Amino acid sequence: MSTTVLPEVTIEDIEVFADDLDAEKGAEIFLEHGCLVVRGLFKEYAEAIGRDIMATVEQSISLLDQAKKVAEGWTTPNGALFLPAPEGYHRDKQIMCVPINYQSSAAFFQSGLNPNMLDLAEAILGPNVELYGSGQSLCKEPVGGHPKHLHQDSAYFEHKYFGPVAVLSYCIDTDLNNGCLHVVPGSFKLGQLEHTDTFSHLGLDPDEWPWERSLPVEGKAGDGILFHVRCIHGSKQNFSEKARPIFIHRYRRIDDYVIVGGTTTENRAKNAQNPQKNKGGQRGFMVRGFRPYESDE
Ligand SMILES: O=C(O)CCC(=O)C(=O)O
Numbered sequence: 001m002s003t004t005v006l007p008e009v010t011i012e013d014i015e016v017f018a019d020d021l022d023a024e025k026g027a028e029i030f031l032e033h034g035c036l037v038v039r040g041l042f043k044e045y046a047e048a049i050g051r052d053i054m055a056t057v058e059q060s061i062s063l064l065d066q067a068k069k070v071a072e073g074w075t076t077p078n079g080a081l082f083l084p085a086p087e088g089y090h091r092d093k094q095i096m097c098v099p100i101n102y103q104s105s106a107a108f109f110q111s112g113l114n115p116n117m118l119d120l121a122e123a124i125l126g127p128n129v130e131l132y133g134s135g136q137s138l139c140k141e142p143v144g145g146h147p148k149h150l151h152q153d154s155a156y157f158e159h160k161y162f163g164p165v166a167v168l169s170y171c172i173d174t175d176l177n178n179g180c181l182h183v184v185p186g187s188f189k190l191g192q193l194e195h196t197d198t199f200s201h202l203g204l205d206p207d208e209w210p211w212e213r214s215l216p217v218e219g220k221a222g223d224g225i226l227f228h229v230r231c232i233h234g235s236k237q238n239f240s241e242k243a244r245p246i247f248i249h250r251y252r253r254i255d256d257y258v259i260v261g262g263t264t265t266e267n268r269a270k271n272a273q274n275p276q277k278n279k280g281g282q283r284g285f286m287v288r289g290f291r292p293y294e295s296d297e
Helices: 023-033 046-062 106-112 115-125 265-272
Strands: 015-017 035-039 068-070 073-075 081-084 093-097 129-131 136-140 148-151 157-159 165-170 181-183 196-198 201-203 215-217 224-228 233-235 244-253 258-261 286-288
Touching: 015 023, 023 035, 023 115, 023 224, 035 115, 046 093, 046 106, 046 136, 046 165, 046 244, 073 093, 106 244, 115 129, 115 165, 115 224, 115 244, 115 286, 148 201, 181 224, 258 265
Parallel strands: 015 035
Antiparallel strands: 035 224, 068 073, 073 081, 081 093, 093 136, 129 244, 129 286, 136 244, 148 233, 157 258, 165 224, 165 244, 181 215, 181 233, 196 201
8 A cells, every 4th residue: 555645736836837838847847746737738729629529429429329348338439438327317328538539630630749748748758759649538428427536547558668748638627526637746756556447447546545635637728737657647527517528648758668558457467467578560650859760679
């Protein structure tokens, strides 16, 4: 059990502003706390991305009659992931993962190339930076939409080296009532923690990691929250009357790669028996610098 006492950190300690951004200062905060809030980072894209996310949500809901049961819940043919809806909801399933990506939304892809964000990624990771994955989006439906229990993303994709820097952004103003992100500053220094199976997949033991140990980050549409792959984070239910969409980009060093991935304790333990030994085909689009030739051998 981790009884480590982490430093008391306030929002002001981890907050900077996009219209007056000093990337080196932002990187310093990130490297100290494993997280950083950048007010207004994706302000100009939030509305368009929100529209594309909600169109994808509607499309996913219309495909629910073709949903297939999987270990994590149910998936529709377009790749959405659904979880059981809270009691009393007008449908028995609610969406969690929205299958929007750089291939389907121009606004989403363009936001991933935002110069302020790339300056931060470079200041944190060094001169050569690639995108990890094709972008991610989660939507909490109204009236109880799923919590995402506190977890480290490295439970899902543990990396060989420093790991990815994620940036999560709100598409609408988001507070404690509609499911803002919570982070645990300093937790990225605790190493890889043991996770269990929860309603929202891999999560930390709530007795050891209650929400009170985390810092809620309320914010406006377009605020960006950067966090390290081992920074503990999560978000509570959406108790409002309106959907709460968010989008995530991830950046990493060009030599980094996933060594063990998983979504349940069972499939992760199985994958851990045979960890990935080299970068292999895991090359993302370059967003800063240059990738020299490297063999996969
Ligand atoms: O939807 C959220 O607020 C949390 C998302 C998250 O924690 C994750 O994707 O790792």
